Amino acid sequence: MTTLSHWLTDDSPASRLQARLGRWYRMGLALWRNRLAMLGVAIVLALVILAVAAPYIASHDPLVQDLTRRLLPPSGDNWMGTDELGRDIWSRVVFGARITLVIVAMVAVLTAPIGLLLGAISGYLGGWIDRLIMGVTDIFLSMPKLILALALVAALGPGIENAGIAIAITSWPAYTRIARAETLTFKNAEFIAAMRLQGASTARIIFAHVLPLCLSSMIVRVTLDMAGIILTAAGLGFIGLGAQPPLPEWGAMIARGRSFILDQWWVATMPGFAIVIVSLGFCLLGDGLRDVLDPKSGDRH
Amino acid sequence: MSSLSDAQPAATGKMPMGLVRAWRLVSFIVRFAASLLLTFLGLLAITFFIGRIVPIDPVLAVVGDRAPRAVYEAARLKMGLDQPQIVQFIQYVGAVLSGDLGLSVSSGRPVVQDLAEVFPATLEMATLGIAIGVLLGVPMGVEAAAHRNSFGDQIIRVVGLAGYAVPAFWLGLVGLALFYARLQWVAGPGRLDVFYDGIVEPVTGLLLVDSLLAGETEIFWNAVSHILLPAAILGFFSLAYISRMTRSLMLDQLGQEYVTTARVKGVSERLVIWRHAFRPILVPLITVIGLSYASLIEGSVMIETIFSWPGIGNYLTTALLNADMAAVLGATLVIGGVFIAINKVCDGLYRVFDPRSR
Numbered sequence: 052m053t054t055l056s057h058w059l060t061d062d063s064p065a066s067r068l069q070a071r072l073g074r075w076y077r078m079g080l081a082l083w084r085n086r087l088a089m090l091g092v093a094i095v096l097a098l099v100i101l102a103v104a105a106p107y108i109a110s111h112d113p114l115v116q117d118l119t120r121r122l123l124p125p126s127g128d129n130w131m132g133t134d135e136l137g138r139d140i141w142s143r144v145v146f147g148a149r150i151t152l153v154i155v156a157m158v159a160v161l162t163a164p165i166g167l168l169l170g171a172i173s174g175y176l177g178g179w180i181d182r183l184i185m186g187v188t189d190i191f192l193s194m195p196k197l198i199l200a201l202a203l204v205a206a207l208g209p210g211i212e213n214a215g216i217a218i219a220i221t222s223w224p225a226y227t228r229i230a231r232a233e234t235l236t237f238k239n240a241e242f243i244a245a246m247r248l249q250g251a252s253t254a255r256i257i258f259a260h261v262l263p264l265c266l267s268s269m270i271v272r273v274t275l276d277m278a279g280i281i282l283t284a285a286g287l288g289f290i291g292l293g294a295q296p297p298l299p300e301w302g303a304m305i306a307r308g309r310s311f312i313l314d315q316w317w318v319a320t321m322p323g324f325a326i327v328i329v330s331l332g333f334c335l336l337g338d339g340l341r342d343v344l345d346p347k348s349g350d351r352h
Numbered sequence: 353m354s355s356l357s358d359a360q361p362a363a364t365g366k367m368p369m370g371l372v373r374a375w376r377l378v379s380f381i382v383r384f385a386a387s388l389l390l391t392f393l394g395l396l397a398i399t400f401f402i403g404r405i406v407p408i409d410p411v412l413a414v415v416g417d418r419a420p421r422a423v424y425e426a427a428r429l430k431m432g433l434d435q436p437q438i439v440q441f442i443q444y445v446g447a448v449l450s451g452d453l454g455l456s457v458s459s460g461r462p463v464v465q466d467l468a469e470v471f472p473a474t475l476e477m478a479t480l481g482i483a484i485g486v487l488l489g490v491p492m493g494v495e496a497a498a499h500r501n502s503f504g505d506q507i508i509r510v511v512g513l514a515g516y517a518v519p520a521f522w523l524g525l526v527g528l529a530l531f532y533a534r535l536q537w538v539a540g541p542g543r544l545d546v547f548y549d550g551i552v553e554p555v556t557g558l559l560l561v562d563s564l565l566a567g568e569t570e571i572f573w574n575a576v577s578h579i580l581l582p583a584a585i586l587g588f589f590s591l592a593y594i595s596r597m598t599r600s601l602m603l604d605q606l607g608q609e610y611v612t613t614a615r616v617k618g619v620s621e622r623l624v625i626w627r628h629a630f631r632p633i634l635v636p637l638i639t640v641i642g643l644s645y646a647s648l649i650e651g652s653v654m655i656e657t658i659f660s661w662p663g664i665g666n667y668l669t670t671a672l673l674n675a676d677m678a679a680v681l682g683a684t685l686v687i688g689g690v691f692i693a694i695n696k697v698c699d700g701l702y703r704v705f706d707p708r709s710r
Contacts (some may be wrong), residue, residue: 194691195650195692217694305525312529323522
């Protein structure tokens with residue numbers, strides 16, 4: 052164990068692999084020491100595990116109705132009670148993790164690469180391309196995201212995919228800004244000049260040298276944004292524009308529990324707790340990652 | 353602004369200072385107006401685009417699906433739908449500028465008329481929300497910065513995190529269940545109890561103001577008890593953001609050397625904080641407050657839905673469910689326009705008042 056950690060923290064790594072693993076090891080160590088960040092890791096891991104192993108963790112079928120067991124309070128059999136159709140809320144929350152994870156992943160996969168690429172191109176090339184891209188980005192940045200997402204889903208039609216697309220369309224500009232700012236900081240660095248002198252094409256420089264360096268600040272930002280994405284998705288679901296019944300989406304579950312909030316409080320409250328915990332997890336993880344990956348940005352207070 | 357002052361040191365060297373300032377101001381105003389105009393145009397382009405991708409045929413919505421082909425074609429021509437998209441967009445912008453947002457299918461009235469009626473309710477709630485956020489958030493943030501890592505500071509942190517992680521609509525529901533149903537501290541959904549409805553003649557549209565103008569104190573207190581909870585929930589989110597930003601801004605100031613100098617000179621801690629360190633953060637704080645206000649107007653959509661608050665957010669969600677696209681796009685435009693205007697004005701103020709950003 053000690054030899055391994057010595058090898059990993061070696062000041063003069065013998066290979067690229069050793070250097071890379073060593074860097075990850077140090078970052079992991081820094082993250083490990085941050086208790087709140089580890090709580091975030093645990094929550095996000097729990098979300099993934101819930102989503103992957105949902106059928107094994109859920110105690111009931113999330114879709115099977117049992118009208119004889121309507122609106123039961125939390126008990127040993129139904130940990131979070133049952134809803135108005137007699138479905139087990141705990142099982143629905145567990146399966147809801149899948150939907151949340153799908154939306155979050157979808158938004159991240161759609162927005163981060165677009166933002167990264169546009170930002171890197173904008174920052175690296177400069178000139179009128181930069182002005183054009185940043186002009187459009189600035190316009191999108193000043194838009195109210197939630198309202199636009201609502202209107203977009205209204206036009207596209209309700210559903211998880213459309214909710215994801217709508218959120219993606221409204222959230223890419225922030226990533227473009229970050230990638231551009233990051234690119235500008237090392238655009239005139241010597242290693243980029245060296246690549247250019249060796250005759251590397253612009254595309255090669257952007258893809259092989261600029262993009263990888265923007266990655267860490269992107270990862271931080273995407274993680275921090277996850278909470279907002281989850282809240283927006285849940286909001287869309289709540290209004291009835293996200294996942295459609297009978298899918299156990301957390302926001303939609305809260306909407307259904309709304310009519311029973313005065314007497315059967317658990318129907319609406321339980322999925323809400325799930326949203327709060329998961330959003331909190333991403334916030335904590337994002338804060339921790341920022342301290343490790345991108346210590347110069349953000350408030351360190 | 354920075355590029356402006358960078359680009360012209362040679363030219364400004366010969367000009368008198370007054371002229372330079374005037375030139376900068378004019379150039380700033382022109383840029384500001386251009387950026388505002390472009391952003392509004394962008395918003396219009398987006399709502400126009402959304403209106404085009406709706407799978408509802410706008411002609412069918414007008415003539416009905418049993419109309420003969422000739423009637424359909426005539427209506428299509430009359431609505432200008434045979435024109436190229438760009439022409440249609442220009443027509444759309446013209447219509448919006450002249451205050452025509454189309455007819456609402458569900459109310460049968462012009463959308464503009466509907467919006468003018470519901471907007472004051474939203475404004476009232478959001479304004480009360482931001483007032484709560486500023487009055488509590490700023491002192492909390494300052495105190496947290498002054499006593500760093502104290503118990504109070506930790507609480508600010510938790511509140512700040514909660515502001516990011518708690519869904520507003522859920523908090524609204526929980527609030528209703530707790531403070532209305534269980535504790536009965538506040539009144540339930542809506543702006544007024546049913547039997548007070550329609551007594552006060554709307555003058556400003558702000559019920560709290562109107563009821564006082566009419567001298568109906570009973571209605572005023574009823575309105576207060578209705579608005580308190582939704583405004584407090586909006587206020588919570590604004591408080592979370594404002595206190596977090598205030599704290600961060602204050603910590604930046606308290607770390608500066610002039611603060612140490614003041615302390616060494618024996619200035620009392622209270623004066624150091626409120627007279628020395630707090631003043632410089634006023635300008636960025638105004639921006640923070642403006643941003644928060646804009647997001648409250650946007651965020652009121654969810655809260656209004658929960659509290660059946662007859663504002664623009666409730667109007668929007670009702671229209672969404674009725675597939676009343678003219679109303680949806682109209683409400684989107686108004687909320688978006690207000691959002692953008694507040695954002696841009698705050699940004700402009702920041703640039704005018706903060707010498708470093710010039």
